[in-house]
Amino acid sequence: MLVPAPKAPKLLEREVTRQIRDFMTSHGWRAIRHQRTVVPGQFQSGEPGIPDYSFVYYLPRNKVLGACVLVWIEMKGTHDKRRCNCLQRQVQGKKGKCTNCTQADWRRREESRGAVFAPGNDYSVFETWYSQKFGWLHDGRLPGQLEMFL
16 A cells, blocks of 8 residues: 655744755855835835845856856745735725735846845755855865856
8 A cells, every 4th residue: 555755844934934945054155134124104125026045156267357156046935826906906905016026026037137046944955956056166166167257
């Protein structure tokens, strides 16, 4: 008799964030936390829709150019199912887009400029993506890859 495989545990956003942040920092990336703060009538900081983190990897031998690699990551829990709720906001009399749409707009703008976004809701998916996209930083191919920037 076949026994069904156990379901993957549901991880909270903070748990996924810790896994990915720890991975990136252990691989030499600098983690930069972004947070939008709004105090109505007083001040705002951060851009609407900005992802939770950016990670910077400074490339060696490029002190003159200051070359680096930048990756944006919006962290979510493994089973996060957030969807657009702009219509619900309108019914409630709120102005502007919902958080989900604001984040999607920010991402589209930055991708059109060449930004790189990593998956941020499943560590195993992230780890596979990272290996394919940035394995060259750690497997001895870095000097050859740096020739692209010189």
